[in-house]
Amino acid sequence: MTEEPAPALLRQIESIALAAGRLILEVQRGGAAVQNKGDGSPVTDADLFAEELITRELQRIDSSLPIVGEEAASAGNFSGASARTFFLVDPLDGTKEFVRGSADFTVNICLVENGRPQLGVVVAPARRELFSGDGSISYKCHLSNDLSIRERSRIATAVPASALSAVASASHENAATKDFLDKLSIGKKLSVGSSLKFCLVATGEADIYPRFGTTMQWDTAAGDAVLRGAGGCTLTCDGRELEYGAKRPEKKALQNPHFVSFGGSVEALRELLRVSALEVSV
Known part of the structure; x- marks a missing residue:
């Protein structure tokens, strides 16, 4: 061992x-x-x-x-x-x-x-x-x-050249997530709960994790750190890196925007966001 x-x-x-x-x-x-x-x-x-x-x-x-x-x-x-x-x-x-x-x-x-x-x-x-x-x-x-x-x-992450493998929430999947994935070349779809979704992307068992619903920063930060250390990234729908912390002393300020986590580069994910018709401004 x-x-x-x-x-x-x-x-x-x-x-x-x-x-x-x-x-x-x-x-x-x-x-x-x-x-x-x-x-x-x-x-x-x-x-x-x-x-x-x-x-x-x-x-x-x-x-x-x-x-x-x-x-x-x-x-x-x-x-x-x-x-x-x-x-x-x-x-x-x-x-x-x-x-x-x-x-x-x-x-x-x-x-x-x-x-x-x-x-x-x-x-x-x-x-x-x-x-x-x-x-x-x-x-x-x-x-x-x-x-x-x-x-x-x-x-380490491992994104294939062809069909992607997606992971989604076991209990919070919605129409926006389905619509996003339908626009991409998805070969396999996994479902799991909690922050394990980030971990599946980090190990290369999945390639992309979209989340178009309510999450809080404590839900995502640790898994996001694991993913980034393994070579992946997490971007908001406008193509910016998901950030942590709050400028206002209120719980709502700790709510995440919608985001997509990916096992490849920032540039590759921004291109996927464009392909899926999500707005990317950077």
């Missing part, structure tokens, strides 16, 4: 995400309590406990860096998103999948610097998988049953 070395900070954040994954599985085994937030979306005690753990451990790494977590933001605490450098945390992405008993839920931690997802970790505890990247290199790790890292390997 091979285990390539990873940068020290990345390893620290991997350890925190893995600890949160173990906690989530423990809560799941005992039966997670489910509530509805003000916007109608579900939240469980696993979400809350995992965010508490992640926040505590990130503060031990650097107490000066703000942390913007989904559950804290839902309670009105999101001021850190205006900082130059901060952490974005989704302690349990895919809560609906988690409640249904699906394995497609993830722990997401991202370090944002100057609007870019600089370092990200995605752990899928029920799938025994971890994905991570630091902007220049990305990894996929196979995990043991105790969620320790069993094998680590570098990953």
Whole structure:
């Protein structure tokens, strides 16, 4: 079994995400309590406990860096998103999948610097998988049953010359997504939940991921960091790089515009946006 070395900070954040994954599985085994937030979306005690753990451990790494977590933001605490450098945390992405008993839920931690997802970790505890990247290199790790890292390997995107493989949301696909994909040469279409969509593009199992619905920055930042480190990109529909952070102290400012993630270059994706008749201005 091979285990390539990873940068020290990345390893620290991997350890925190893995600890949160173990906690989530423990809560799941005992039966997670489910509530509805003000916007109608579900939240469980696993979400809350995992965010508490992640926040505590990130503060031990650097107490000066703000942390913007989904559950804290839902309670009105999101001021850190205006900082130059901060952490974005989704302690349990895919809560609906988690409640249904699906394995497609993830722990997401991202370090944002100057609007870019600089370092990200995605752990899928029920799938025994971890994905991570630091902007220049990305990894996929196979995990043991105790969620320790069993094998680590570098990953890179791989876009074919002909038909593309697309991945879309398992629970949020809409007419705009179907129309976009119908205009491209799509040979295969995959469906998966949570931030795993970014990870499938990062490993070359899929080539393109369009998202024309509501997402928040904590939903996407960690997976986007993994994808960019593997050689891919994420652009808004006007051809600009998806950015992170908020200038206004309000939750709506952390909502993403519609975007497309791709396993190839920025220039190639901009051309696909033109072909699909989406407006590209840069």
